[in-house]
Amino acid sequence: MESFLYQATIYLAAAVIAVPLAARLGLGSVLGYLAAGLIIGPVLGLVGAETADLQHVAEFGVVMMLFLIGLELEPRALWDMRDKLLGLGGLQVGVSTLAIMVIAMVAGQPWSVALAVGLTLSLSSTAIVLQTLSEKGLMQTNGGRATFSVLLTQDIAVIPILAFLPLLASAPVAHFAGDGSINRAHQSGAGHEASLSLVEGLPGWAVTLVTIGAVAFVVLAGIYLTRPLFRFIHASRLREMYTALALMIVVGISFLMTLVGLSPALGAFLAGVVLANSEFRHEMESDLEPFKGLLLGLFFITVGAGIDVGFFLADPLDLIGLALLVILFKGVILYIVGRAFKLKGRDRWLFTLGLAQAGEFGFVLLAFSTQQNVIPAHLSQKLLMIIALTMMITPLLFILYDLLSRNMREHAPTHAPDTIDEQGPVIIAGIGRFGQIVNRLVTASGFKTIVLDHDMETIQLMRRFGVKGFLGDPTRPELLKAAGLAKAQVLVAALDDDNQVTKLVAYARRQRPDLHIIARARDRNHVYELYRAGADDIVREMFDSSVRAGRYVLENVGLSEYEAAQAAQTFYQHDRKAVRDLAEVWDPNIPTAENTAYVERSQALQKDLETALMELSEELAERRSA
Known part of the structure; x- marks a missing residue:
């Protein structure tokens, strides 16, 4: 108990001090959390091995975030986004993967390793980008909606990527969980342990039926079961039961998605969309918002605390250069894709700078790729550091966007001014x-x-x-x-x-x-x-x-x-x-x-x-x- 209280005090104190300071300096809360983790971890050594365990819990903040975003999107609005999801998001993932793959092959990597690296680095940070967009009030801009569409596409793409990676393995493997969740349990060998699954050992057609059935259950339960449940809870007149029910919905759906090999984040988002028209939407938002904020903050702190400073100091210029190279190449691709989809002015720059980093799903894919003998361990460690560096640079990219946006006048469609033929008092x-x-x-x-x-x-x-x-x-x-x-x-x-x-x-x-x-x-x-x-x-x-x-x-x-x-x-x-x-x-x-x-x-x-x-x-x- 004393150890737990000590660690909790360290993490909370770091957040309380660093985040308001970063916000006052105009750096944003995300950079404050990352800096807090870096200070209490590698710099001062106040936290240690428990960081990885905490990260497993903290990553649930991303699931909650996508659930809350889903609550803001009606199904009709999601259908209206289909062109951006398939076109904008699919093009970004595909082109970024190929470009990074070519660079890796030029650097001497085999094509299979290069392809795995490209798939890993093509994904951006859902947690950092959506948190920053929400803080800055940019979610409802054209650039913000385009950015969200790509992030949602990337989250969905994690599922087929995880299924595809074992095909690139250089040696046979005995186990593939097929889990698109944010989970690093396999880093410690837990991937070989028995796990709960509704689809393990089933033929392909049965896996498909079970998966479709799980998704249909989420949709139907959201439509028909949540209202009676909330009315039942309302009759108890216990405020804490609303919070318990909201948490149960998110945790239960995430668990169900894990059982059928889908991403908990994707399942939570789907549930949020289904419940977007519910009269209890605002109740769920207010109940879950504090949990989401704390868990996301803890996630960013653990990312900062997990950085291997010794490995970084051994060759800092090489790692920083590679991180900047990833941001540069992804930025160029994003700028071209944004231009192709007619994003203009500050919306295009928001789209470009907001998605230029690698993301937290990269940690998942790297751990899985290493376990499956797709990416060598020494290269995986280097890529982990590059991903962490790009995530830490991201708040600075948003500051750059603010500077560009402040000095940029939005060019509206040009219309000739009317001829004024009247005057009045x-x-x-x-x-x-x-x-x-x-x-x-x-x-x-x-x-x-x-x-x-x-x-x-x-x-x-x-x-x-x-x-x-x-x-x-x-x-x-x-x-x-x-x-x-x-x-x-x-x-x-x-x-x-x-x-x-x-x-x-x-x-x-x-x-x-x-x-x-x-x-x-x-x-x-x-x-x-x-x-x-x-x-x-x-x-x-x-x-x-x-x-x-x-x-x-x-x-x-x-x-x-x-x-x-x-x-x-x-x-x-x-x-x-x-x-x-x-x-x-x-x-x-x-x-x-x-x-x-x-x-x-x-x-x-x-x-x-x-x-x-x-x-x-x-x-x-x-x-x-x-």
Whole structure:
């Protein structure tokens, strides 16, 4: 027990210290976990042989991750991805395998060994990439969906690869588990031990029937059994039973998939897709999310702790060079494949840099290949180090993507700007959710508006509802001139991009000092920028709705409707004045918390607000008593 508590303390302390530090430095949590494992393992020697055993448990985090991803995908959405799964994913795996195989043969390896190496290194890291995509909010981008499609294809491809590798063996072997799970038990010779299996010893047609039956059982159970189970658990009114049921579903399906020789990760993903339309989806997500996060973090720590520093230091330049060579060759292939499938701009770079590494399934294939006498032991150790290095480099590739993305403007399909043949007293630049409401109110009140937007789909959608808009970049001087900026009374800057709004306000103010400019702001800092650029009225996206919510709160804690409305109005007026005052002392080059003048002015204004609301409360109390 003492040993367990000691090791648990070491692992948790390493994560708690390294991960927040890495996140603050902008490196991402994955690199923090890897660095924590490297420090407590090879560097300080605080952990040892138990790392491999922990990794067996921690790898279950990948299974949970794919289950949760499946919950976000409806079956129809998965069917819509079929072209990417078969085309994009299949092409990436095939071309990467052949390219790496050729390189290995040039380096002097036999074709069988070279092919096994190509299959191993063609797979990317599902755990690192999906975790990073989720953290950065990139899963729903075109590049993120393409990346996920390839990762899913790779996870499926592990199954036939494991079945194919024994055919490349240089010597006969006595056992083949056929297990596509993330499992390194065979590293210690456990592959020769008796294992549970529903298909062992069966003829091919029977194996197929049993496998299909297992998959059908998962689908049917997800449709017909989960709802009664969750209703039964709900009747007990025990919160922990929801968590137990969610864990039972994932663990049970994973075990069933293992019994028929399929990947537990694939089975969990299938179950998640089946349950995507369930009313209990969000319940399962909230129950499993903490387990997934902890297990994935532990997995990354064990990867870092398992690195053989002595082997690395014996020839570091050679290993780093080979790792970079793998990333380079896979990156070139991914870039070409992405271009062939018409990924553009930052989506193509996300696809390229996100998948350029080797992955955790490589550890599985290497261990199995070594056991089957396909890859020599000394080469396997070298490849293990290369895979680990590429995984550790991956967070840096995402940082490179962030830098490229920040300096890259997405090139939308080129459409010639409309010829503006109308002018009006109100120009609305941007007809998204914000601009639409402004436009509806103004036009319904009988005033003419000129609507500008650079998004063709948005303009076409508005035209279907009878709203005439003009296509073009609202920040371009010639477009504003054609829209009647010289004679307009009001300009509404309602663009989604903060920088574009500020640019538009600054230009319009230079051209028309007398023009009334109303601008949409993202947050307080953007408000200060817009005041300096020359905006007259600034509307923060969430401010008015938040004030209204606060008014409802006051109405339900004892104030009357009138009293709550008066308090909200007082707060609104005070905040408008406070923001203008704070804009005078705000400095974009100084962190807000370190700007002494800003902090002091903010504290003084807060006291003024409390005084104003107190006086209002006393006034309202006097009216009630009178």
